[in-house]
Amino acid sequence: MRGSKFLTVVGLLTIAALVLAACQPATVEVTRIVTEEKEVEVTRIVAGTPVVEVVTATPAPAEEAEVTYPRNETLYTSGKQWGPPTSWNPLQPGSYAMGVIGLCNETLFLYDPLKNEYIPWLAESGDWVGDNVYEVKLRQGVQWSDGEPFTSADVVYTFELGKLDGVYYKPLWDWLDKVEAVDEYTVQFTFKEVRYQEWGNTLYSVAMVPKHLWEGRSEEDIVNGDNLPPVGTGAYLYETHSEDRMVWKRNEGWWAKDALGLSVGPKYIVDIVNPSNNVALGLFLKGEMDLSNNFLPGIATLVEGGYGVQTWYDDPPYMLSANTAFLFMNTTKKPMDDPAFRKAMAYAVDVDEIVTKVYGNIVQKCNPTGLLPVWEQYVDQDVVDELGFTYDPDKARSILAEAGYQDVDGDGFVEAPDGSKIELKIIVPFGWTDWMESIKVVANGAQAVGINLQPDFPDFGGYWDQLTGGTFDMAINNFGSNMSDTPWTFYFWLFRNPITDVMSNGNFGRYDNPEVFDLVVELDKTPIDPEAMKPVIAEIQRIQLTDMPAVPLWYNGLWAQWNSTYWTNWPSAQEGAPKYLPCTWNGYWNMTAILMLTELEPVQ
Amino acid sequence: MRRYLGRKLLIYLLTFFVAVTIDWLIPRFMPGNPVDTMLARMALRADSAEVLRSYYIRAFKLDLPLWQQYLNFWAALFRGDLGISTWLFPQPVFQIIKRAVPYDLFLLLPAIILSWIAGNRVGAIAARVRWLDNTILPLGYILTASPYMWLAIVLAWALGNVAGIFPIAGAYGFGLRPHLSWLFIKDLLWHWFLPFSSLFLVMFGGWAIGMRNMIIYELESEYSRYLESLGTPQRLIRKYAFRNAMLPQITGLALQLGGIVAGALATEIVFAYPGIGYMILNAVQNQDYFLIQGCFLFIITGVLLANFIIDLVYIVVDPRTRLGMTGE
Numbered sequence: 001m002r003g004s005k006f007l008t009v010v011g012l013l014t015i016a017a018l019v020l021a022a023c024q025p026a027t028v029e030v031t032r033i034v035t036e037e038k039e040v041e042v043t044r045i046v047a048g049t050p051v052v053e054v055v056t057a058t059p060a061p062a063e064e065a066e067v068t069y070p071r072n073e074t075l076y077t078s079g080k081q082w083g084p085p086t087s088w089n090p091l092q093p094g095s096y097a098m099g100v101i102g103l104c105n106e107t108l109f110l111y112d113p114l115k116n117e118y119i120p121w122l123a124e125s126g127d128w129v130g131d132n133v134y135e136v137k138l139r140q141g142v143q144w145s146d147g148e149p150f151t152s153a154d155v156v157y158t159f160e161l162g163k164l165d166g167v168y169y170k171p172l173w174d175w176l177d178k179v180e181a182v183d184e185y186t187v188q189f190t191f192k193e194v195r196y197q198e199w200g201n202t203l204y205s206v207a208m209v210p211k212h213l214w215e216g217r218s219e220e221d222i223v224n225g226d227n228l229p230p231v232g233t234g235a236y237l238y239e240t241h242s243e244d245r246m247v248w249k250r251n252e253g254w255w256a257k258d259a260l261g262l263s264v265g266p267k268y269i270v271d272i273v274n275p276s277n278n279v280a281l282g283l284f285l286k287g288e289m290d291l292s293n294n295f296l297p298g299i300a301t302l303v304e305g306g307y308g309v310q311t312w313y314d315d316p317p318y319m320l321s322a323n324t325a326f327l328f329m330n331t332t333k334k335p336m337d338d339p340a341f342r343k344a345m346a347y348a349v350d351v352d353e354i355v356t357k358v359y360g361n362i363v364q365k366c367n368p369t370g371l372l373p374v375w376e377q378y379v380d381q382d383v384v385d386e387l388g389f390t391y392d393p394d395k396a397r398s399i400l401a402e403a404g405y406q407d408v409d410g411d412g413f414v415e416a417p418d419g420s421k422i423e424l425k426i427i428v429p430f431g432w433t434d435w436m437e438s439i440k441v442v443a444n445g446a447q448a449v450g451i452n453l454q455p456d457f458p459d460f461g462g463y464w465d466q467l468t469g470g471t472f473d474m475a476i477n478n479f480g481s482n483m484s485d486t487p488w489t490f491y492f493w494l495f496r497n498p499i500t501d502v503m504s505n506g507n508f509g510r511y512d513n514p515e516v517f518d519l520v521v522e523l524d525k526t527p528i529d530p531e532a533m534k535p536v537i538a539e540i541q542r543i544q545l546t547d548m549p550a551v552p553l554w555y556n557g558l559w560a561q562w563n564s565t566y567w568t569n570w571p572s573a574q575e576g577a578p579k580y581l582p583c584t585w586n587g588y589w590n591m592t593a594i595l596m597l598t599e600l601e602p603v604q
Numbered sequence: 605m606r607r608y609l610g611r612k613l614l615i616y617l618l619t620f621f622v623a624v625t626i627d628w629l630i631p632r633f634m635p636g637n638p639v640d641t642m643l644a645r646m647a648l649r650a651d652s653a654e655v656l657r658s659y660y661i662r663a664f665k666l667d668l669p670l671w672q673q674y675l676n677f678w679a680a681l682f683r684g685d686l687g688i689s690t691w692l693f694p695q696p697v698f699q700i701i702k703r704a705v706p707y708d709l710f711l712l713l714p715a716i717i718l719s720w721i722a723g724n725r726v727g728a729i730a731a732r733v734r735w736l737d738n739t740i741l742p743l744g745y746i747l748t749a750s751p752y753m754w755l756a757i758v759l760a761w762a763l764g765n766v767a768g769i770f771p772i773a774g775a776y777g778f779g780l781r782p783h784l785s786w787l788f789i790k791d792l793l794w795h796w797f798l799p800f801s802s803l804f805l806v807m808f809g810g811w812a813i814g815m816r817n818m819i820i821y822e823l824e825s826e827y828s829r830y831l832e833s834l835g836t837p838q839r840l841i842r843k844y845a846f847r848n849a850m851l852p853q854i855t856g857l858a859l860q861l862g863g864i865v866a867g868a869l870a871t872e873i874v875f876a877y878p879g880i881g882y883m884i885l886n887a888v889q890n891q892d893y894f895l896i897q898g899c900f901l902f903i904i905t906g907v908l909l910a911n912f913i914i915d916l917v918y919i920v921v922d923p924r925t926r927l928g929m930t931g932e
Binding site for chain 1: 634635636637640641642643644645646647648649650651652653654655656657659660663688689691692693694695700703704707757760764765768772773774775777778779780781782783785787788873874875876878886889890891
């Protein structure tokens, strides 16, 4: 009886399997539709109901619209898009779809962090022509994708938009006086106050928009519109998008072909909205995704295991470092207001364990200053030798003992010098699994030296509320320590001031020290010259390592893994390989990722 | 009849009001607010972040007192304005839902209806065929007890990753531009099959077991025994039993259809299928008050509408309801 029941189940399952097996994948045939009119009707089938969408074709001569993207001409990417693409407005820095700034709307300069070089892009050159006047010469022969020429009027218009409420570069006008077009290809910026570092940062991050299309728009539309389809000067044109993808098509009339002899390899770029980890990994291993900028735990084993997965380095840390994860301590609360206690925390955390056990070696332990490897030259080794720290629980215990922290009631945890109990929490957002694991390591380290610190995982809203509102005890954060052209952005974040009710981004521990605040301003006003910047930065480092307002722990990677089944000549640390950042995230296309595309070659 | 319907309608309106109010209130109990979450994601420099923060707080009218926000919400709702999403800024919530719903209907409508029909048929047969009962019952229990998520992952792994027969993500091939052709439709169906199967199988198990148990219960009730003692043919008894057993199943079906938009959350996440379930999860994670409100408004309306339709259907299929109305 039992046997027959089993057999029946197996039989049914076999039949089911056969039925499924019969449904072979559809063979893909390439069909081409030639469109001649300006308006192309594209009918898409959604849920069995035909939805007719009218797409306005580019005024370029009648062109073939392909319905399938040939695999050897298409680059599949993923990593930037956390939800359906919804905005193509370069003024909306958090929302714009993958590639809007960089592939479509371009900046005056690019910045190469690996060489610490500004690369003239839409600008041909830029110089200080007076004490407070910066002059940009524009490249001639650059065209918007609708055929209009790109001129100084567009540059002036773009910067003038910064006067509107709700545009992210509005703070620029606190120290910028005016922007004027000297002639069709020359623009002069006159400053009320010269902030060299901030200006350098602005030059490669603000993307140009076409005046002739934007000037008729309402203020509301400029700030909050979705700007579809986007018109830019860039290497790619908007092709299509849907809930789970963003598709770009090569702009055959891109200016850099003639001007710089550059052309981008992939004809299409299909960016896939970040799926869950298992799907991302599955697509990647099946060769359906070429470049993944997702954080994929355990990727190191795949690199080592010969699955055709490649990363920047062949060995640990595999990835370039993109930002620094800090342990923030709330200096307005006891005992975190005591520098000795904060220093003890720095000595108590075993970062190596986080690097190896939590991250499987795809991140790097950081320098005591927290400065990224690209800023290595600014680390003052004398200061680090004198004041730097490393994992040393005994040292942590002795610092605590010297400062008067003792275990009075015998529960294994120290009490504050005034005898009050210490019970602290360290928070990271729930679901951020790598951070969740790492604060367990931090808490264990603290407990081992006698500090009662417990990990806690509120959801993101709660985490952010506690962090920005100043009600947390300790937390991990890295939101402003990103790679950029200047360590000023890093210190501006770390020592954000003034201290207000809500610390929007930076100085979450509310460390209040006018001396260091002034130094950050001084750094901002220092010309972009490492030799001039180093003394100021050394001063900042001295204060940072003496007072230890936040403890730098590890460098998060520039998560990037690719496979060479369809595209080769990827940038990497290998000899002879191009040295550009392999990254599709916001702000990286203009940090040389666009040049990666000019190097990619299809596999024949 | 009119009094009956009138009273029902009043209850539904009241329920709607209370449910929508709760829907409005709950997201606001969460710590933090949508603008801060939106800005955190932008990772802007602090000076830029502060400029945008004050702008968006005003733009989304989050600086008004709560009671005023509540009144504004109802006023906007009557104009059909569900607000603008913060997670998918600057898209209007209505647009987002409109684009996501077809994916749900396409996935869930066939899964619910086909599993209901097949489950009821098979369940009814199983109740009287011993070998079928011995196979369907355990299989049904396994299916209905397996979480959607788990079954979906197993299917994706076995048929997608290992066998490589079906794609594991997306609504259609990533290399395809949507257009009307056999190529595209085939591709769409091919991507649809796994998510559909995972839903169908779990639901099928539930319906089949429900129906089987119900039939057995009805066959053992007094009217069946009475009919049997009168010498009525088995076929006729079964027919009566089937009709009576259908009633709870109809209620179940209507409720499933009502909650349709939320029904496939887990499946949509496993297969990266962009329906409402996927939107809800992200809206909650991003504290997007407006999108949360919009999605749940759809669900509330769906459930209430389905209930109301059941009430109407019951008047037709269940004579006892009609009796109750005249007896008033």
